[in-house]
Amino acid sequence: MTTLLDPTPSLVEPGERPDRRAAALRATGRWAAAIGGALVIFSALLLLRGANPLEALGDMWVSTFLRGRSLAEILNVMAPITLAALAVLVPARAGLTNVGGEGQLMLGAIAAGGTALALDQQLPGPLVLVLALVAGGVAGAAWAGVAAILRLRFQVDEAVSTLLLNFIALDLLLFLIYQPWRESAAGQPTTRELADAAKMPVITGTVINVGIIVALAATVVVILVLGRTRWGFRLSVVGGNAEAARRAGMNVAGLVISALIVGGLLAGLAGAIQFTGIEYKLRAGFGLQIGYLGFLASWLARHRPLPVLLASFVLAALAIAGDSLQLDAQLPAASVNILTALILAAVLGWTTVKARRA
Amino acid sequence: MSIEAPVAPTTLPMLQVDGFSKRFGEVQANSDVRFDVHAGEVHALVGENGAGKSTLLKMVYGVYEPDEGRMLIDGEPVALGSPAAARSRGVGMVFQDLRLVPAFTVTENIALAANPGPVLRLKDLAAEIAEASARHGLAVHPNARVRHLSIGERQRVEILKVLMTGARLIILDEPTSVLAPQEVDALFAVVRQLTEAGFGIVIVTHKLGEVRAIADRVTVLRAGRTVLHGVDPDDYDDEQLIEAMVGRAVPALPAERGPVPPSDVPALELTGVSSRGDRGHEALTDISLRVQPGELVGIAGVAGSGQRELCEVALGLRPTTSGEVRIGGASVDSARDAIGAGAASVPEDPVADSVVRRLTVLEHMGLDGRRIPARGLGVDWAAVRARMTDADARLGLRIAPAKRRLSELSGGNIQRVILTRELALDSSLVVAAYPSRGLDVANARRTQEVLLERRAAGSGVLMVSEDLDELMALADRIVVMHDGHVSGEVLAADFDRQAIGRLMVGGTS
Amino acid sequence: MSLIIDVLTGGVRGGTSILYAALGETVSQRSGVINLGTEGGMLGGALTAYIIAAETGNPWLGVLGGGIVGAALALVHALLVLWRGANQFASGLMVLFLALGLTSLFGASYVGRTITPFTTWAIPVLSDIPVLGPVLFDQDPLVYLSYLAVPAAWFVLFRTRAGLLLRTAGERSDALTVHGADVRVVRTWAVGAGGFLAGVGGAHLSIAYTNTWFENMVAGRGFIAVALVILAAWGPVKVMAGAYLFGAALALGPALQARGIPVNQFLLHVIPFVLTLVVLAALGRRSSNAAPAELQRVFENGAPAT
Structure with a gap:
């Protein structure tokens, strides 16, 4: 692994400036203002709805961060969001817009589920788990590969194709759970539950499953690969100016395909973790919006891998907070999407320093 | 809409610019610039790239506001503030890069400029275009899509557009840079016809032959200052005009x-x-x-x-x-x-073809098409830097510091980086x-x-x-x-x- | 025969909400702005119309309110992308999440409420024409209104000065600047108008078609509308045909099941999406050549020139 590292002073993040501390301080200030502003507007809306915002937010805070299990839940939810965000980030480095994390995640879950449910009675649990994760990654990569082929062979923009592929993936999932893979004709349309032995193990002494470790490891790998390898450098050339890459003799088509496929692999892995670590069965509403949340997380982090962890944590915490909103304040869990959106709006619109030459 | 011929030439200039100054950041683009145009004359504005011609014209056309100075139209002081105001005072401009919409027809493009009320009367307008194009000797087809027209035809559309919006003073920004010599002759014929009809014409160029062929008077700008103001070009020989433009005698190439x-x-x-x-x-x-x-x-x-x-x-x-x-x-x-066979290239449009967003000068130096120096799976930036230093020393084009982002440099600096990279190759x-x-x-x-x-x-x-x-x-x-x-x-x-x-x-x- | 009539009628009925949204998205994209928040605009329009119809008993007020909320959500998108330089795809999804949250918060108490919906008005004489009569002229008033909205949108885009400015914003913004119009203002109007139409589309869904409200009821129709605009090469009339095609594909499953023909509805549901991809692939470069030039720039680097 150490051979990957390039000890020369880093040019790999060309955006860096010497006054990093001041910049970090300003960034923190902007984030605080963004979150504060979002909370104020959200409170006003709660008030309009007739709820007591202080009480609701207080309850949210308490049950999200101060209850023992909550942090574990946040980390569990954070794992697939992080991977889904990396699935946006890697193609973005090559200038691609992957809106298809949702579908790639769904395909990953379908493949992981299909593999695991077919094998969990015959093979040892850990082996089934590994096979499920591999299957999920491969399926996600393949689904993204469809978009890559559509772009390169047929000039269909990937932002459009990945979006459409999301709906096709969703219909595929629903088709499977309503008919071929349905556990029983009578009950809810779901598959059966994964055998306990094949479920994602938890970190000893906690209820945190290993998914977060996979996500953290993936983040580290992405940081190293994008920042320190020639492939990563080539991706940023393609993303910065594909024509320049072509003129420098780079295999632009190959780089575009590989970036999208790596993105799909990460999203597929997210689906496999969602299945083996959180939901254990495929059902309607499986992993809903994690792909889109990942997209937002990557944008919150401006497509930089380390901040993606923070953004994913925030979005995961908000998701958990939504549940507590429903339990404690009897407000719909999805209301918390308002907060998510407002924070994103603040970050997208009011934290950029535009340094463009006229 | 009809095109009224402007009033007969008078002694009062149609346009008079008095001491325009304009600064952009550290660059003094214009300082105390003087310029004037009379009806019925062609006034050539010449100077090197960066001499301040565009800035002057954009202030005349109301795109920029001058920091200092004033402008008179028909002897009246005016503050334009916008191109629309300039047009309403009879000033029209044909941009070098022609601001036509390629996806639209000629008629739609002209409708954009000629204000025909809330509903477009495209048929009426097409008839007016046909009539006006016949009158001024500017052959264009009203229903042709601009995308399908040659550059010369597009230029005619632009001139027609400016005429149909009631301009009396027409600014042509480097109109000949994209034309063949014979097309230039056709353009000059149109220009002469317009001056005879009493229009005032400003023509921007850096070709002395054109100045001699068409201009009644010439103004030379250098480094934002008026070096020669409204002189008769016949009073100066080529060497004198060139020296006015570049400021010093240019050494001859090794013959x-x-x-x-x-x-x-x-x-x-x-x-x-x-x-x-x-x-x-x-x-x-x-x-x-x-x-x-x-x-x-x-x-x-x-x-x-x-x-x-x-x-x-x-x-x-x-x-x-x-x-x-x-x-x-x-x-x-x-x-x-091609690269494998030893080709190097300087692209036509370096900003579009070579400049990679966010990457530094040094990183661009690694994009010469040769194998990127490897260090494990990474890039050996020290080797790239050594290459760059050597190339800069040999070529002497003095490229910008390695850490600067290329996209933030000026066009000339970008060009020098690309030239150094490509021409240093064996x-x-x-x-x-x-x-x-x-x-x-x-x-x-x-x-x-x-x-x-x-x-x-x-x-x-x-x-x-x-x-x-x-x-x-x-x-x-x-x-x-x-x-x-x-x-x-x-x-x-x-x-x-x-x-x-x-x-x-x-x-x- | 009755199957065909059912499918076609369902196609028009079910396609109308998509039609309004896609028409709005056409206006927006013609000016150079893609709005993935169309899905959110439809949601906002659907709930607002439902609430107003429930509280006032007047569905027309509901349509108006739905349109206004749709426009308001689109203007949030316009504010971010045009005035604050945000990425269009990210901002569009943000608007979707905003609408999801808002409609969830304010819609919960309206789940299961009854309303006075639009009813079908059979147009005398015309509705007696075989096949075409029941398909086109035995519909609700919002469907009839859409028959006017399509040519109206065409006329505004291609025969008025406002439309010319709007298309110029989408084709070459510096040409617009020369003529004294502010590109961002023109685009803001276009995006807002597009959002209004998306809101009306949502209203059709909740108070003319399904006559119900539930969370996330738009279920991807807004995204379909966005894709449809590209498929229809930014032309209002082709958008209409495409919307009915999508509607028909959605209507086919229930129509077959009603006749005891067992089909998995998700296999039918997927058809329009697959079809769209296939057509886009078949058109290939031709579809991107037809795109407004500034919109192409959005796909290339996420931001149009201003």
Whole structure:
């Protein structure tokens, strides 16, 4: 692994400036203002709805961060969001817009589920788990590969194709759970539950499953690969100016395909973790919006891998907070999407320093 | 709508600019500039790139507000503030890059400027266009889509548009830079007809021949200042006008150079090459061309005659529909083939073709097409830096610091980085499109020297330029293109502007 | 025969909400702005119309309110992308999440409420024409209104000065600047108008078609509308045909099941998406050549020139 590292002073993040501390301080200030502003507007809306915002937010805070299990839940939810965000980030480095994390995640879950449910009675649990994760990654990569082929062979923009592929993936999932893979004709349309032995193990002494470790490891790998390898450098050339890459003799088509496929692999892995670590069965509403949340997380982090962890944590915490909103304040869990959106709006619109030459 | 001929010439200038100054950040683009135009005259505004011509005109046209100074129209002080205000006072501008919408018809484009009320009366307008185009000798078809028009036709549409919006003073911003000599003659005929009808014309150019051919008076700007103000060009000889523009005598190029050494294997050989342009039309037809090692071949032609496609085909960047491309005897089908065979290139539009967002000067130096120096799976930046230092020392174009982002540099600085990267390579072939574009006189001259050094070192050099003088000074041979064909070839001994000009419009020499 | 009539009628009925949204998205994209928040605009329009119809008993007020909320959500998108330089795809999804949250918060108490919906008005004489009559002229008033909205949108885009400015914003913004119009203002109007139409589309869904409200009821129709605009090469009339095609594909499953033909509805549901991809692939470069030039820039680097 150490051979990957390039000890020369880093040019790999060309955006860096010497006054990093001041910049970090300003960034923190902007984030605080963004979150504060979002909370104020959200409170006003709660008030309009007739709820007591202080009480609701207080309850949210308490049950999200101060209850023992909550942090574990946040980390569990954070794992697939992080991977889904990396699935946006890697193609973005090559200038691609992957809106298809949702579908790639769904395909990953379908493949992981299909593999695991077919094998969990015959093979040892850990082996089934590994096979499920591999299957999920491969399926996600393949689904993204469809978009890559559509772009390169047929000039269909990937932002459009990945979006459409999301709906096709969703219909595929629903088709499977309503008919071929349905556990029983009578009950809810779901598959059966994964055998306990094949479920994602938890970190000893906690209820945190290993998914977060996979996500953290993936983040580290992405940081190293994008920042320190020639492939990563080539991706940023393609993303910065594909024509320049072509003129420098780079295999632009190959780089575009590989970036999208790596993105799909990460999203597929997210689906496999969602299945083996959180939901254990495929059902309607499986992993809903994690792909889109990942997209937002990557944008919150401006497509930089380390901040993606923070953004994913925030979005995961908000998701958990939504549940507590429903339990404690009897407000719909999805209301918390308002907060998510407002924070994103603040970050997208009011934290950029535009340094463009006229 | 009708086009009223402006009132008969009076002694009062239509436009008078008194002491305009304008600063952008650290750059004083205009300082105390004076300029005036009378009805019925052509006033040429000349100066090098960056002399402040555009800034002056944009203030006259209301795009920028001057920091200081005032402007009078028909003797009345005015503050325009917007192009719309300028137009309402009878000032019209034809931009160099022609602000037409390619997807629209001629009529729709003119409707955009001529304000016809909330509902478009396209049929009525088309009839008016046909009538006006006949009256002014500006042949255009109202229902043609601008996308399908030649540059010359588009320029006519722009002039017509300006006329139909009631302009009395028309500013033509470098109108001839994209035209063939014969098209220039047609444009000048239109200009003369307009001045006889009492319009005032400002023409921006940096070609002295054009100044002499069309201008009644000339104003020279240098470094944002008025060097000559409204003088009669006949009172000055070429040397004096050039010195006014560039400020000092330009050293002559090394005139003597060795003969092209004989060689069996051409550095570049195109045999019967045809290729399509971006819009799917045939951009190159049956091109055969050889560049010997140690030979500099110039490509002349009207803009858009296939020069871009020719360079791209030679570099393996554009597929051919027939024919064969060979560099140093090796067949070329892709950019990698061309680079592998030893090609270096200076692209036509470096900002679009070479500048990568967010990347530094140093990182761009790693994009010369050769293998990126490896260190494990990573890049050996120390090796790239060593390469860069060496190249900069050898070429002497003084590139910007390694850590600067290239996209934040000026056009000339970008061009110097790309030139340094490409011309420092030990290449067998150099394909250089407009290599001195955007450079000041000293750097342009140094670039020309470097190209000759490459030639002397045995590279074949294929050079595209819009400046015939530059080509005639450097080339061993000039190949003239017209409409995707090679229309002729002239050897250095026989260089003749008129003959080359005739070939540029498809005639014979 | 009755199957065909059912499918076609369902196609028009079910396609109308998509039609309004896609028409709005056409206006927006013609000016150079893609709005993935169309899905959110439809949601906002659907809930607002439902609430107003429930509280006032007047569905027309509901349509108006739905349109206004749709426009308001689109203006949030316009504010971010045009005035604050945000990425269009990210901002569009943000608007979707905003609408999801808002409609969830304010819609919970309306789940299961009854309303006075639009009813079908059979147009005398015309509705008696075989096949075409029941398909086109035995529909609700919002469907009839859409028959006017399509040519109206065409006329505004291609025969008025406002439309010319709007298309110029989408084709070449510096040409617009020369003529004294502010590109961002023109685009803001276009995006807002597009959002209004998306809101009306949502209203059709909740108070004319399904006559119900539930969370996330738009279920991807807004995204379909966005894709449809590209498929229809930014032309209002082709958008209409495409919307009915999508509607028909959605209506086919229930129509077959009603006749005891067992089909998995998700296999039918997927058809329009697959079809769109296939057509886009078949058109290939031609579809991107037809795109407004500034919109192409959005796809290339996420931000149009201003």
